[in-house]
Amino acid sequence: MESDSGKQQQKDTFGCFKLVALIALCFVLVSPAESFDPLDPTGNVTIRWDIMSWTSDGYLATVTLFNFQLYRNIMNPGWTLGWTWAKKEIIWAMMGAQATEQGNCAKFKLKIPHSCKRDPQVVDLLPGAPFNMQFTNCCRGGVLTSWGQNPSGAVSSFQIGVGLSGTSNKTVKLPKNFKLLGPGPGYSCGPAKVVPSTAILTDDRRRKMQALMSWNVTCTYSQFLASKNPSCCVSLSSFYSDKITGCPPCACGCQNNDTCVTRDSKILQENVTSTHRKSDITPKPLLQCTHHLCHVRVHWHLKDNYQDYWRVKIAIINFNYRLNFTDWSLVVQHPNLNNVTQVYSFEYMPLLPYESINDTGMFYGLKYYNDLLMEAGPKGNVQSEVLMKKDKNTFTLKQGWAFPRRVYFNGDECMLPPPDSYPMLPNSAHKPPTTITFIATYVVFTLFFHLIVTHF
Structure with missing residues (x-):
């Protein structure tokens, strides 16, 4: 009885182990943050926030998107970057990009923010944007080439002025729930993580500016999630x-x-190929x-x-x-x-x-x-x-x-x-001779044999 009980316990334990292994495998397969491409195992889109200066109620930051994927482009209509503020932050102003919605800014009387949305979505400016709205590596309609194809075209940046956020490294809270949208679904982003402050070259590339605070967000692509x-x-x-x-x-x-x-x-x-503005539905x-x-x-x-x-x-x-x-x-x-x-x-x-x-x-x-x-x-x-x-x-x-x-x-x-x-x-390349070939060989051999017999 004890032996049967032990065997039954081992069977139950093994069954539980298989169930746990199956659940773990499912999580690996569908986990958006851990998508794996065997031909580009380190490919990802990295979003870097660099706070460059403090303001009276927040900060001025440079946000840069790097498409580190070797062969996957972000095509037209381009990237859309979304997140959720950790507190009650607002966007005072932007250069090189714009929020798709302003949201409810009714409580502001003198100066109206660019966006008051708690979960804003931001898009790149289109080519030909006014000069005073442009920023380094902006204004390509959100299109990013792959890193392997053209590294210079795989980078996009914009500047953002944030208010009601805190004015020091200790009081600023990192945004949450980052989303990288674009020509279609498929990208999933991990949480923002503080990293060593970035040194950024000025436009003339003669001076480095040290960021006051930096954090990264990593987004990966899954074809399974896309379609x-x-x-x-x-x-x-x-x-x-x-x-x-x-x-x-x-x-x-x-x-x-x-x-x-x-x-x-x-x-x-x-005209089924009419041009579509960034704000239009794909x-x-x-x-x-x-x-x-x-x-x-x-x-x-x-x-x-x-x-x-x-x-x-x-x-x-x-x-x-x-x-x-x-x-x-x-x-x-x-x-x-x-x-x-x-x-x-x-x-x-x-x-x-x-x-x-x-x-x-x-x-x-x-x-x-x-x-x-x-x-x-x-x-x-x-x-x-x-x-x-x-x-x-x-x-x-x-x-x-x-x-x-x-x-x-x-x-x-x-x-x-x-x-x-x-x-x-x-078939003739790897099979025995066909019947026709065999018959022809037989006829030739018979005639040759007949000539020999009659001659001698």
């Missing part, structure tokens, strides 16, 4: 096969079945009707096989009639990308998430040439070719080795076709 479906897919083809492996049906979900449009739709005669996508219903399709074509090199053609096609992709990026994982010899009409940069592995690279458009991927239509595609030197120990055309392992467009992973649907080598 339950991918936004892009991959199709494949090869010179040795007539077969084209298309994107899987409903690769990006079938929820747009009722709203997609055909190429000859009347709605396309209207327009819903208008997708071309396809079997995959994705915004973007990436096509990988195995073009040539030389003695020492092989060549791939890459095409990116936009199926969204309402969206241009500015400063787009394409990330591909393939073992032979460590031997890229030449890339035509795209820029290329290898990504090194781990020191011993170099199998991932980022492609992006040449400035003022194809860095803008137009909306769906005749101009809604960009193309390039990649020449790679063979690694003769691993290179093969068999079993789909020449096709990519992972593909990301603008930071989101694209849906790949199932491996058993890839274009395969012709």
